[in-house]
Amino acid sequence: MDSIAQQIIEALAIMVLGMGLVFLFLSILILAVNLVAWKFAPAPSLSSEAEDKPHLQQNIEPKLVAAITAAIHQYRAKA
Numbered sequence: 063m064d065s066i067a068q069q070i071i072e073a074l075a076i077m078v079l080g081m082g083l084v085f086l087f088l089s090i091l092i093l094a095v096n097l098v099a100w101k102f103a104p105a106p107s108l109s110s111e112a113e114d115k116p117h118l119q120q121n122i123e124p125k126l127v128a129a130i131t132a133a134i135h136q137y138r139a140k141a
Contacts, residue, residue: 064072
């Protein structure tokens with residue numbers, strides 16, 4: 063039978079090995095996800111966001127905005 067000190071050393075060695083393997087696996091996973099995201103990222107558009115916003119706001123009907131606003135106020139009043 064091993065001494066308690068030897069068992070604690072073996073347990074710590076196994077713990078460090080396990081944590082090291084998990085760290086290595088997660089690091090490789092993060093690198094792989096970043097590589098895939100970089101490779102398949104959409105091309106940047108030539109128009110800026112400032113030019114797109116007025117165009118988007120013109121498509122929203124004022125009645126729809128009023129209905130959504132009223133629904134939000136009613137929901138918040140109940141809470």
